[in-house]
Amino acid sequence: QIMGHEFAGEVVEVGSNVERLKVGDYISCETHIPCNQCVPCLSGQRHLCSNLKIVGVDINGSFAEYVSIPEEVAWKNDKSIPPEIASIQEPLGNAIYATTVTDITGRSVVIFGDGPIGLFSTAVARLSGASKIILVGLIDFRLEMAKSLGADLVLNAKKEKVVECIMDLTGGTGADVVIEMAGANEAIKNGLEVVRKGGVFVAFGIPPSSVTIDYNNQIIFKGITIYGINGREMYRTWLKTSSWLKEGKLKISSVITHKFKLEDFEKGFRLMLHPENSAKIVLFP
Known part of the structure; x- marks a missing residue:
């Protein structure tokens, strides 16, 4: 295969x-x-x-x-x-579908995940007229890239109290739209915590194991709308x-950090193990 x-x-x-x-x-x-x-x-x-x-x-x-x-x-x-x-x-279509599945014009958007698709979503959110864009990630190199793509603020989840920071930045209300692209259990929990009452939670990241959430308080009583995103609309x-x-x-060309010949694919795979210096890698036959 x-x-x-x-x-x-x-x-x-x-x-x-x-x-x-x-x-x-x-x-x-x-x-x-x-x-x-x-x-x-x-x-x-x-x-x-x-x-x-x-x-x-x-x-x-x-x-x-x-x-x-x-x-x-x-x-x-x-x-x-x-x-x-x-x-x-x-x-890129994943990012566009996830980011535009709801109208984000003039709304605050928090993106969890600094992988290529999270970075693409940052650019899409800026183009789509979001009023404030916050990206949460783990890798400083990619967080800096997110700023150049349109993020107003970036948070390193290893260094910052993410929920406190976002609630502070939104005046205690929470974000209008949360786009979860990390697929990490903690990111999902934090995302549901910081989406405002009546807000929108976009689920794209795939967690490695089951996630326990406070169904009553984080979904029902908050009255949020959840979109599950799979692929792109055809x-x-x-x-x-x-x-x-x-x-x-x-x-979004800056997200492509490296280009290799197809026969050098191993170099690309090795770089993927060190995301502190890379994002999207493209191979040319």
Whole structure:
């Protein structure tokens, strides 16, 4: 099984039943391959397909010079989008879907998680008109990057009392919108603590184990709205993503800290073990 699900490339061959693509097209790939027959698919929620297959998991992925994908999940790119940016539209789409699932214009937003998707969300939140953006993370290098992407304030969870700081900064009210992208149990608990009454909690990060929450006081009595985010909306999110990139509105190239040849993939994997000096790493065949 070949891994890899975030990529862009040029079409070099098409099957006999392919109608929309031709050799030479510049494409990226939607990771989720839907069945188009189940209730979510038929309800316009193909990203939640009950029989979902995933590129790089269920079929061979993109850590290779060539990859074969169904026509349905190929997304045509504008030639103006650099290949390293085109290759990360899949995770960028995660960030765009999660950050814009509710209207954040003029609202305070707290993002938990300083991984690439949390950093992307910071840029998206700034572009989308959030009034105040706070990013909570663990790595100073990435927290500084978040400032350049639009965060008004960053908090290092290893050094700061996160809940106290956020409640102070919001006048004791809490944040209008919390976007949880760390997938850490503590971050989830803190996020539910700092979202204001009647606010919105966006759940994207996947915790390693079960999380115990105060269901009554943190959800019911606070009257919050929770959105669970899986993948990207097909293809509403892609339309928004490509439009922002094509028009130069969304500037996220700084999140790509390293580029390597495909044969040097081990260097990239080693760097991932040291996130204090890296964020997104792109391989070129």
